[in-house]
Amino acid sequence: MPVAHTVSAYDDELRWLVRRLSEMGGIGEGMVADSVQALVNADMALAQRVISEDLLLDVAEREIYDRAVLIIAKRQPMAQDLREIIGSIRIASDLERVGDLGKNIAKRVIAVHTMAQPKKLVRGLEHLAELALTQLKEVLDAFATRSPELATSIRERDEEIDAIYTSLFRELLTYMMEDPRNITACTHLLFCAKNIERIGDHATNIAETVYYVATGDQMSSDRPKDDDTANVIATSPGD
Amino acid sequence: MPVAHTVSAYDDELRWLVRRLSEMGGIGEGMVADSVQALVNADMALAQRVISEDLLLDVAEREIYDRAVLIIAKRQPMAQDLREIIGSIRIASDLERVGDLGKNIAKRVIAVHTMAQPKKLVRGLEHLAELALTQLKEVLDAFATRSPELATSIRERDEEIDAIYTSLFRELLTYMMEDPRNITACTHLLFCAKNIERIGDHATNIAETVYYVATGDQMSSDRPKDDDTANVIATSPGD
Numbered sequence: 033m034p035v036a037h038t039v040s041a042y043d044d045e046l047r048w049l050v051r052r053l054s055e056m057g058g059i060g061e062g063m064v065a066d067s068v069q070a071l072v073n074a075d076m077a078l079a080q081r082v083i084s085e086d087l088l089l090d091v092a093e094r095e096i097y098d099r100a101v102l103i104i105a106k107r108q109p110m111a112q113d114l115r116e117i118i119g120s121i122r123i124a125s126d127l128e129r130v131g132d133l134g135k136n137i138a139k140r141v142i143a144v145h146t147m148a149q150p151k152k153l154v155r156g157l158e159h160l161a162e163l164a165l166t167q168l169k170e171v172l173d174a175f176a177t178r179s180p181e182l183a184t185s186i187r188e189r190d191e192e193i194d195a196i197y198t199s200l201f202r203e204l205l206t207y208m209m210e211d212p213r214n215i216t217a218c219t220h221l222l223f224c225a226k227n228i229e230r231i232g233d234h235a236t237n238i239a240e241t242v243y244y245v246a247t248g249d250q251m252s253s254d255r256p257k258d259d260d261t262a263n264v265i266a267t268s269p270g271d
Numbered sequence: 272m273p274v275a276h277t278v279s280a281y282d283d284e285l286r287w288l289v290r291r292l293s294e295m296g297g298i299g300e301g302m303v304a305d306s307v308q309a310l311v312n313a314d315m316a317l318a319q320r321v322i323s324e325d326l327l328l329d330v331a332e333r334e335i336y337d338r339a340v341l342i343i344a345k346r347q348p349m350a351q352d353l354r355e356i357i358g359s360i361r362i363a364s365d366l367e368r369v370g371d372l373g374k375n376i377a378k379r380v381i382a383v384h385t386m387a388q389p390k391k392l393v394r395g396l397e398h399l400a401e402l403a404l405t406q407l408k409e410v411l412d413a414f415a416t417r418s419p420e421l422a423t424s425i426r427e428r429d430e431e432i433d434a435i436y437t438s439l440f441r442e443l444l445t446y447m448m449e450d451p452r453n454i455t456a457c458t459h460l461l462f463c464a465k466n467i468e469r470i471g472d473h474a475t476n477i478a479e480t481v482y483y484v485a486t487g488d489q490m491s492s493d494r495p496k497d498d499d500t501a502n503v504i505a506t507s508p509g510d
Contacts, residue, residue: 094489097489098489101353101354101357104343104353104357105349105350105353108347110344111344114340114343114344115340118340118343118357118360121357121360121361122360122364125361125364136498136501139501139502140501142501142502143501143502143503143504144504205454205455205458208447208451208454208458209451209454212447212448212451215444215447215448215454216444216503216504219444219447219458219461220501222458222461223465223500223501226462226465250333250336250337259375261462262375262378262379262381262382262459262462263378263381263382264382264455265382265383265455
């Protein structure tokens with residue numbers, strides 16, 4: 033039965049893409065969680081491990097890209113299958129970038145681990161990371177179940193991450209103004225916070241891809257993608 | 272002659288993608304150049320214009336995505352055509368993100384335009400932006416001419432942008448430490464610099480896509496994508 037064999041091989045190829053993406057998601061989540069734990073505990077060994085794991089995501093993204101192009105060329109898929117395969121390329125690219133951002137946090141751990149860090153702000157970062165990781169976990173569930181409803185609710189929740197990021201940004205500026213010796217550490221924490229906010233954006237991108245794969249329609253483009261810190265004006269204590 | 276007609280319509284579709292991408296590139300370049308000019312001249316009207324232009328790129332990206340999926344479904348392209356169409360989706364996504372970064376710089380202009388800004392550092396930013404814009408222009412030429420050689424040389428030059436970004440980052444930290452009243456403005460400039468460094472990364476991403484479209488092979492993955500500022504440790508004058 034050559035036809036049945038062909039269809040089954042095709043299904044295997046599609047399942048391979050989904051499985052590989054799910055592995056990428058797991059690695060990305062782990063890297064982000066570990067990088068923030070490394071920051072909280074000044075754990076250099078953990079930070080180093082996160083940095084070395086990034087290569088796994090780079091390799092996986094290339095594999096998914098190559099395989100997806102091959103499947104399209106060989107199978108000439110239509111409609112939802114085609115959307116799913118192209119969606120896989122997009123999601124792989126978002127997850128690879130999530131890994132980059134986790135790695136960048138880990139590198140900053142190494143720069144700041146000997147410096148005094150404001151506990152309250154590090155806890156704020158931890159909370160921000162929990163929210164972003166929840167978004168990432170749920171959007172991978174939304175992909176696995178092809179749920180446009182879940183994808184929509186995930187995109188809406190990104191505003192909460194932006195609001196917390198903006199308030200952390202303000203607090204970090206204030207802390208820097210109070211004592212210039214905090215400037216280097218706080219600048220690294222600012223970029224860590226920005227990285228986590230960007231991870232939330234990537235979860236939102238993935239939500240939009242999931243919605244498109246599931247429905248064939250693109251989500252409306254009215255979401256505010258930019259963070260609000262671009263508008264923050266803090267005055268120094270001396271002003 | 273239905274066959275000739277079909278082929279010609281198909282060619283038109285492919286040309287539409289290339290033309291639309293080239294328009295996106297022009298808009299993105301303009302936004303980045305204008306946002307930096309707005310910063311240099313504290314030009315609020317120009318900053319506002321950049322912010323409003325971002326929508327054009329969002330719309331164009333969606334159009335390219337929809338059209339590309341449609342072309343693949345209808346024409347079932349093979350080999351280089353398929354790589355080119357999927358490459359268009361990737362490049363559109365990079366250019367859309369370049370626009371976001373330009374818009375973010377423009378928003379920071381509005382936050383900092385009343386503050387004293389270190390002229391030397393703003394000039395440093397201008398120089399960084401010139402390099403990133405050159406990369407962007409050349410990579411769009413590389414796409415138009417399908418030149419893997421040009422794509423390779425563009426990727427190699429990204430290190431120069433990273434080096435200048437790192438030196439700007441250090442200078443901005445020093446300036447903040449010298450006078451806490453500089454902290455807010457310099458933090459916004461730090462993020463502007465980071466945005467420009469990211470624009471260089473997107474030019475590099477596009478170079479990799481161009482290489483793949485032209486050759487069918489992926490570039491080696493050994494480029495250092497991360498910036499070096501994650502390792503910067505600056506000590507305050509008081510230490």
